[in-house]
Amino acid sequence: MPGADPPHESDVVVVGAGIVGLAAARELALRHERLRVVVLERESRVAAHQSGRTSGVIHAGIYYRPGSLKARLCVAGARELYAYCEQHGIRTERSGKVIVATGADQLAALDELQRRGRENEVPALRRIGPDELREIEPHATGVAALHSPETGVVDFAQVAASFAADLAQRGGQVFAGCAVSSLKPGPGSLTVEHSAGTTSARAAIACVGAWSDRLAIACGAPAEPRIVPFRGAYLRLAPGRRELVRANIYPVPDPDLPFLGMHLTRQIDGEVLLGPSALMAGARDAYRLTRVRPRDIAQTLGWPGTWRLAARFRQTAWRELRAAASRRAFVAELRRFVPELRSADVLPGPVGIRAQALNRDGSLVDDFVVHRTERAVHVRNAPSPAATSALPLARLIADEAEALL
Numbered sequence: 001m002p003g004a005d006p007p008h009e010s011d012v013v014v015v016g017a018g019i020v021g022l023a024a025a026r027e028l029a030l031r032h033e034r035l036r037v038v039v040l041e042r043e044s045r046v047a048a049h050q051s052g053r054t055s056g057v058i059h060a061g062i063y064y065r066p067g068s069l070k071a072r073l074c075v076a077g078a079r080e081l082y083a084y085c086e087q088h089g090i091r092t093e094r095s096g097k098v099i100v101a102t103g104a105d106q107l108a109a110l111d112e113l114q115r116r117g118r119e120n121e122v123p124a125l126r127r128i129g130p131d132e133l134r135e136i137e138p139h140a141t142g143v144a145a146l147h148s149p150e151t152g153v154v155d156f157a158q159v160a161a162s163f164a165a166d167l168a169q170r171g172g173q174v175f176a177g178c179a180v181s182s183l184k185p186g187p188g189s190l191t192v193e194h195s196a197g198t199t200s201a202r203a204a205i206a207c208v209g210a211w212s213d214r215l216a217i218a219c220g221a222p223a224e225p226r227i228v229p230f231r232g233a234y235l236r237l238a239p240g241r242r243e244l245v246r247a248n249i250y251p252v253p254d255p256d257l258p259f260l261g262m263h264l265t266r267q268i269d270g271e272v273l274l275g276p277s278a279l280m281a282g283a284r285d286a287y288r289l290t291r292v293r294p295r296d297i298a299q300t301l302g303w304p305g306t307w308r309l310a311a312r313f314r315q316t317a318w319r320e321l322r323a324a325a326s327r328r329a330f331v332a333e334l335r336r337f338v339p340e341l342r343s344a345d346v347l348p349g350p351v352g353i354r355a356q357a358l359n360r361d362g363s364l365v366d367d368f369v370v371h372r373t374e375r376a377v378h379v380r381n382a383p384s385p386a387a388t389s390a391l392p393l394a395r396l397i398a399d400e401a402e403a404l405l
Contacts, residue, residue: 007173013190013205018207020382023391026163029170040192042177044177050209050354053351055234057153058388059385062148066116077392078150078152080391095246097247097250099146100144101142101143102251102252110127124150125147136247153268185376190202190374209355212227213380228305228309231287231289234276234350236273242266247265248265251337262277276351277324376404377400
């Protein structure tokens with residue numbers, strides 16, 4: 001509701017109108033008919049940040065450590081998301097994915113991915129050889145691959161808007177252009193301070209992505225993990241070269257990193273995205289490379305984990321920097337899978353920011369993290385596959401919030 005002011009009182013205030021925040025608000029509204037739920041979003045629209053700036057892949061649950069929240073919620077989430085989209089007339093496409101090993105040195109890692117996929121009960125996952133890889137993706141090459149036919153694509157911003165519509169049908173409201181500055185618990189209630197004034201609530205849920213650590217720590221949550229923003233830039237295939245990619249072509253990822261690596265994805269609209277790069281950013285909204293915010297860069301450089309991470313992954317950081325600075329280097333990373341790809345085939349693409357949670361010791365947090373403080377639930381880490389997992393993740397968040405009501 002742009003232009004309107006939030007109410008002075010509510011039962012639950014959700015901060016952040018990304019796909020996770022909207023899913024959590026919707027879940028609570030569906031559970032409790034008379035519960036007053038409002039969502040406050042500082043931007044002018046829903047899904048303005050991570051939710052609306054992805055390649056739109058519905059992940060099947062292959063990569064994640066068995067037993068982790070990511071593994072459990074992704075597999076269930078993909079199944080539920082397909083069903084939800086079918087019920088609500090949102091187009092999806094089960095286009096499939098191949099995870100390609102380009103050399104014998106990657107086969108052990110591919111074996112581990114297959115083991116994880118089977119343990120996570122990923123539907124129809126199977127190992128294929130070079131000939132079958134060519135049948136599925138005629139322009140791809142590799143010594144072996146995993147094929148996941150249940151991986152798909154969707155417009156996650158459209159899904160988020162549908163969640164907001166579901167919330168509205170249950171009497172909930174989304175207020176855009178309303179930035180939250182603090183959550184202050186008191187006897188029996190919590191005061192949410194925002195750009196339009198204050199709202200008193202019984203509980204709050206903070207799903208603020210790249211800014212999650214600030215709000216959580218101010219409310220008394222643990223000092224770690226901290227958020228370090230990574231800028232992910234995409235290229236896109238020129239329309240006349242889109243035939244190079246039928247669906248999704250992914251590398252075998254580095255097992256020490258939570259990033260899936262640069263990949264090629266045909267989106268739901270037919271556009272083919274390449275990337276993204278992963279470059280530590282100078283601002284938590286550095287969609288322009290030149291954007292640097294002093295507070296953001298100070299907090300990134302002032303966190304001990306940043307320096308420990310940089311020391312551990314110097315070679316990876318250098319490779320990412322080269323890819324971000326040079327289109328030729330960017331394309332060279334992807335030519336390992338699609339040898340016909342040339343620099344002349346690509347155009348500039350969109351940019352996103354990954355809110356990466358980082359511990360003090362420099363370890364990258366590789367699972368969803370939810371903390372609870374007095375009268376508030378904080379989603380501290382919800383990177384990919386959070387969009388795929390949004391419906392079951394919302395139930396987990398709602399369970400935490402109900403304990404505060």
